Amino acid sequence: MKDREVSSGLARRHPPVTPGGKGRFGDFDVLGQVSRWDLVTAGVVLARLDTDPQLSxxxxxxxxxxxxxxxxxxxxxxxxxxxxxxxxxxxxxxxxxxxxxxxxxxxxxxxxxxxxxxxxxxxxxxxxxxxxxxxxxxxxxxxxxxxxxxxxxxxxxxxxxxxxxxxxxxxxxxHPWTWNEIGFGGPAYPRGYKNMGVDRREGWERPEVDARDPVPWAERREEALRAHEERQDASPSEERDR
Amino acid sequence: MSRLSDADVRARNASAWLLPSGDERTNHRLRADMRRYDESDEVDVVVVGCGAGGGTLMQRLARTGASVVGLDAGPFWDPDADWVSDEAGSHRLYWTEPRVISGSDPVPLGSNNSGRGVGGSMIHYAGYTPRFHPSDFHTFSLDGVGADWPIAYQDLKPYYQAIEQELPVSGQSWPWGDPHDYPYSPQPLGGNGQMFVRGAHALGVTTKVGPVAIANGRFGNRPHCIYRGFCLQGCKVNAKASPLITHIPDALAHGAEIRPNCMVNRVVVDGRRRAIGVTYITGGVEHFQAARLVVVSGYSIETPRLLLLSGSKEFPDGLCNDHGQVGHYLMVQGAPQVAGRFDAEVRMYKAPPPEVSSEEFYETDPTKPYKRGFALQTVSPLPITYSEHVSAQGHWGEALREYMRDYNHWAVTGALCEFLPRYENAVTLAAETDRNGLPVANFSYSMCDNDRALEDAAQHTQEEILKAAGATETIAVKRYAHLVGGCRMAADATQGVVDADQRSFAVPNLYLVDGSVLPTQGSANPALTIMALAARCAERLAASRNQGAPAATRAGGGL
Incomplete structure (x- = not known):
C-alpha cells in the first residue's frame, strides 16, 4: 500500500495538470484516485506520464x-x-x-x-x-x-x-491530463461506481467550473476560420499573403 | 425461460463455481492441472479457436467424455494480470495481425469486431445477448431478401434457453420475436440508459432493460458487477460473461486441453477427403495435432482464411471451396450511432455500456421502402472511442477539444441494422503475408441500396429519440458492428459450406462452429446465437457418437 501512495504522490501536481492548462473541472484530478486502481492498470496509465523526448x-x-x-x-x-x-x-x-x-x-x-x-x-x-x-x-x-x-x-x-x-x-x-480536462473518471477497478444516473456524482467527481456548453464557442471559431479562408481564397495570388 | 436454481445450472456447467471466490479471478490450479495430450495422440476432436463457438462446443464435448484439444492463436487470459481498466491499454485484446480492407464501403476490423485469445471476441463484446427473431431464419421466403436457414428458430430455442441460464442473462421480460423471460432481473440504469428510456417513451417507443450477460447478483463464485463501464475492455471483475469464465473452466474440469498461442495454419486432409488433424505454429515452430474430428471456430475472417490456406490437390481452390462459397456472404450490421447533448450531466462512462434496447423496428414494416429492420441500444463510448465520433463530424484542433471537454453532457445510442448478405462481400487471400509467412485476409465489403435506406432510418429514429429526451444538439456517425457469415450453412453444397448440422459438405469430419455459418444476421448481437448453435452442434455430435460405431469406421462425421 505504501508503494501505491508514493506513486500517487509522484503523479499528482497542484493544481491538477491539464493540456495547455485548459481545464473545466477546477481541482478535479483523476490521478488522486491512483491508490484506488489495481496495480496493473496503474502501471499502464502512469507510464504515459513519461515525457522522455528521445524518439526512435x-x-x-x-x-x-x-x-x-x-x-x-x-x-x-x-x-x-x-x-x-x-x-x-x-x-x-x-x-x-x-x-x-x-x-x-x-x-x-x-x-x-x-x-x-x-x-x-x-x-x-x-x-x-x-x-x-x-x-x-x-x-x-x-x-x-x-x-x-x-x-x-x-x-x-x-x-x-x-x-x-x-x-x-x-x-x-x-492521457490522464486529458481526463482532467474532460472530467472523465479514468480507471475504475476495483473501486467501481456507486452513484449512477443523470446528474449524480461520486464524492470525488467534480462539477464543471463553468457549466455553459462550450460547443457554440467552437462553432463560432469554425465559422471565423471558414470566413478567414474565404478571404484568403479571394486573394489573387499567394504572394499577397506572404 | 424462468430461472432454474443455481444447483441445476451447476450440475450441467460448473464453470462459475470453478472460479476462485477470493481476490483472484483465475483458477490457476485448474489450469496447472489441465490434462495435456501428446501431439502423437490422435484426439477425438481438435478445435481451432476458443471463443463463443469453440469454447461452448469444447465444454459440451468434454462432458461426453471425448478427448478434446482447443488451439487458440492468442493467450489464455488471466483478467488480473493481463487486463486493464483502460481503453488504450486494452489493445492486446484485439486481433491485430495485419488484414486488408477493401470494397466501396470497407469495414474496419480490430477493436470493433475481432478478438484474440481464449474467450474470443466475447472478451471485448459489450455483453448484449438478444435472441434472433423467428423471422430471421427465413427472410427470403418472408421478404424476398437474404436467405433461408436450413434450420428454424424452434430448432435453436432450447439452446437459447440453456445458454441464457449459463451466462446468465439479465433483463426485463422480452416482448419481441418469440416473447420470453430472462433468468436474472434487469440491471439498474446509468445516465445514458435513463436518457434513452426518457426519449423513447416520450415518442411511445417501447424499451426494455437488457438483455445483458451480466448477472444481477452473484453467480457461483462470480461477483456482482461494479458498474465501472469498461465492459469492452475485458471484464476484470468476472461479472460479464465470456467463454473464458462461462464454459472453459468446466471444459478443463472434464479433461479438455487448451493450447494457447498456437496459430493454426492448415487443416490437413488425406486423399480420401477426410480431415486427419491440423498443423499449427507456436514459438516459431510448426507442429501437427492428429484428430478424428476437426472443428474450425475462427470466426468470419479467420475461418474462411484458414480454409483458403488449406488448399490441396483435392481442393485446388481451398478446402471446402468446390462451389466458390468459402469466404462469401460475409455480413456486418450497419451500426450508426447518435450522440445527444443535454444540459444535465450524463457521465455515460459510469455503468456498463449495454443497458437498454428496443426491437420495435426489427421486423419488415410494409409501409417502409426497405426490407427488414434495426434494433436500438445504448452504447456509452469511453473517451477515445467518443473522440472518433466527434472527429467523424470533421472537427479537429480546437473544435475537437471543445466537444470533448463537454463529454459528460452527452448520451450516445447505437443501432444494429440488418444489412443483407451479398456474394461479393467476401474474404480472399491478399498478396501480403503475416509474420508466419501466411497470406493475410482481404475483406471486401460494399453496401446495397436497402442497407443505405435502413442505415438512414436507424440514424433518424435515434435523432428523434434523443431530441425527445431533451437533447439540444445531435451528432451522428455511420459505422459497422459485428461480423457473421463467410461460410454459411445451407440446404445444399452449391449454396453454402456447411449443412444444417454445421458439418462441411466437402469433408465429412470437418465442422465449422462459429459465427461464420450464419446465413443472415438479423438485428441482434450475434454472441448468444453462436453459442446456441455450438451447443446444438455438440448435442448432435454426441448423439451420433452414442450410436456406438467407432468414429474411424463410420462414413459420417460423428465422434
Whole structure:
C-alpha cells in the first residue's frame, strides 16, 4: 500500500495538470484516485506520464513536422503538452496497428513517413518553407486541404485523415491530463461506481467550473476560420499573403 | 425461460463455481492441472479457436467424455494480470495481425469486431445477448431478401434457453420475436440508459432493460458487477460473461486441453477427403495435432482464411471451396450511432455500456421502402472511442477539444441494422503475408441500396429519440458492428459450406462452429446465437457418437 501512495504522490501536481492548462473541472484530478486502481492498470496509465523526448521511429527530419501536425490536429499550442509524438513514436516502433489497413494505403508506419514528407513538399511548393516553419494559419490551411480533398499526394485523403486522427486521438485521450480536462473518471477497478444516473456524482467527481456548453464557442471559431479562408481564397495570388 | 436454481445450472456447467471466490479471478490450479495430450495422440476432436463457438462446443464435448484439444492463436487470459481498466491499454485484446480492407464501403476490423485469445471476441463484446427473431431464419421466403436457414428458430430455442441460464442473462421480460423471460432481473440504469428510456417513451417507443450477460447478483463464485463501464475492455471483475469464465473452466474440469498461442495454419486432409488433424505454429515452430474430428471456430475472417490456406490437390481452390462459397456472404450490421447533448450531466462512462434496447423496428414494416429492420441500444463510448465520433463530424484542433471537454453532457445510442448478405462481400487471400509467412485476409465489403435506406432510418429514429429526451444538439456517425457469415450453412453444397448440422459438405469430419455459418444476421448481437448453435452442434455430435460405431469406421462425421 505504501508503494501505491508514493506513486500517487509522484503523479499528482497542484493544481491538477491539464493540456495547455485548459481545464473545466477546477481541482478535479483523476490521478488522486491512483491508490484506488489495481496495480496493473496503474502501471499502464502512469507510464504515459513519461515525457522522455528521445524518439526512435521518427527521424530528426520528420520530428518537427509530426510535432506541428499533431499540435494542430489536437489544438495543443501551449505547455504542458500531452507527449503525443512520443506516444506515437513508441507505437509505430512496436508496429502496434489497429489490425487492418485500407487496401489503397501503405502500411501504417510507411503511411506516416510518406505523409509527413508530403506535408513538407506541399509547404515548400506553396511557401518555400518547411511545414513546421510556416505560421500556424498556413499550416492549418494545408491540413484543412487534406481533410477537404479526395486525393492528396497519391493518398486517398479520407483514409490518410483517418490514420492521422485515429493515432493522434487515441494517444491524446489516453492521457490522464486529458481526463482532467474532460472530467472523465479514468480507471475504475476495483473501486467501481456507486452513484449512477443523470446528474449524480461520486464524492470525488467534480462539477464543471463553468457549466455553459462550450460547443457554440467552437462553432463560432469554425465559422471565423471558414470566413478567414474565404478571404484568403479571394486573394489573387499567394504572394499577397506572404 | 424462468430461472432454474443455481444447483441445476451447476450440475450441467460448473464453470462459475470453478472460479476462485477470493481476490483472484483465475483458477490457476485448474489450469496447472489441465490434462495435456501428446501431439502423437490422435484426439477425438481438435478445435481451432476458443471463443463463443469453440469454447461452448469444447465444454459440451468434454462432458461426453471425448478427448478434446482447443488451439487458440492468442493467450489464455488471466483478467488480473493481463487486463486493464483502460481503453488504450486494452489493445492486446484485439486481433491485430495485419488484414486488408477493401470494397466501396470497407469495414474496419480490430477493436470493433475481432478478438484474440481464449474467450474470443466475447472478451471485448459489450455483453448484449438478444435472441434472433423467428423471422430471421427465413427472410427470403418472408421478404424476398437474404436467405433461408436450413434450420428454424424452434430448432435453436432450447439452446437459447440453456445458454441464457449459463451466462446468465439479465433483463426485463422480452416482448419481441418469440416473447420470453430472462433468468436474472434487469440491471439498474446509468445516465445514458435513463436518457434513452426518457426519449423513447416520450415518442411511445417501447424499451426494455437488457438483455445483458451480466448477472444481477452473484453467480457461483462470480461477483456482482461494479458498474465501472469498461465492459469492452475485458471484464476484470468476472461479472460479464465470456467463454473464458462461462464454459472453459468446466471444459478443463472434464479433461479438455487448451493450447494457447498456437496459430493454426492448415487443416490437413488425406486423399480420401477426410480431415486427419491440423498443423499449427507456436514459438516459431510448426507442429501437427492428429484428430478424428476437426472443428474450425475462427470466426468470419479467420475461418474462411484458414480454409483458403488449406488448399490441396483435392481442393485446388481451398478446402471446402468446390462451389466458390468459402469466404462469401460475409455480413456486418450497419451500426450508426447518435450522440445527444443535454444540459444535465450524463457521465455515460459510469455503468456498463449495454443497458437498454428496443426491437420495435426489427421486423419488415410494409409501409417502409426497405426490407427488414434495426434494433436500438445504448452504447456509452469511453473517451477515445467518443473522440472518433466527434472527429467523424470533421472537427479537429480546437473544435475537437471543445466537444470533448463537454463529454459528460452527452448520451450516445447505437443501432444494429440488418444489412443483407451479398456474394461479393467476401474474404480472399491478399498478396501480403503475416509474420508466419501466411497470406493475410482481404475483406471486401460494399453496401446495397436497402442497407443505405435502413442505415438512414436507424440514424433518424435515434435523432428523434434523443431530441425527445431533451437533447439540444445531435451528432451522428455511420459505422459497422459485428461480423457473421463467410461460410454459411445451407440446404445444399452449391449454396453454402456447411449443412444444417454445421458439418462441411466437402469433408465429412470437418465442422465449422462459429459465427461464420450464419446465413443472415438479423438485428441482434450475434454472441448468444453462436453459442446456441455450438451447443446444438455438440448435442448432435454426441448423439451420433452414442450410436456406438467407432468414429474411424463410420462414413459420417460423428465422434
Amino acid at each position: 521511429f521518427f527521424t530528426a527530419e520528420e520530428e518537427p513536422t509530426v510535432r506541428a501536425l499533431t499540435d494542430l490536429l489536437l489544438g495543443q499550442h501551449d505547455e504542458p503538452r500531452v507527449p503525443v509524438v512520443e506516444m506515437l513514436d513508441k507505437r509505430l516502433l512496436a508496429g502496434e496497428t489497429d489490425g487492418w489497413r485500407y487496401e489503397d494505403m501503405p502500411e501504417d508506419s510507411d503511411a506516416w513517413r510518406r505523409s509527413l514528407a508530403a506535408l513538407d513538399d506541399e509547404a515548400r511548393a506553396l511557401h518555400g518553407e518547411r511545414f513546421s516553419d510556416l505560421p500556424p494559419e498556413r499550416q492549418a490551411r494545408i491540413v484543412q486541404g487534406v481533410q477537404d480533398a479526395d486525393e492528396w499526394h497519391g493518398f486517398s485523403a479520407g483514409h490518410l485523415w483517418s490514420l492521422w486522427t485515429r493515432y493522434a486521438c487515441s494517444a491524446f485521450y489516453s
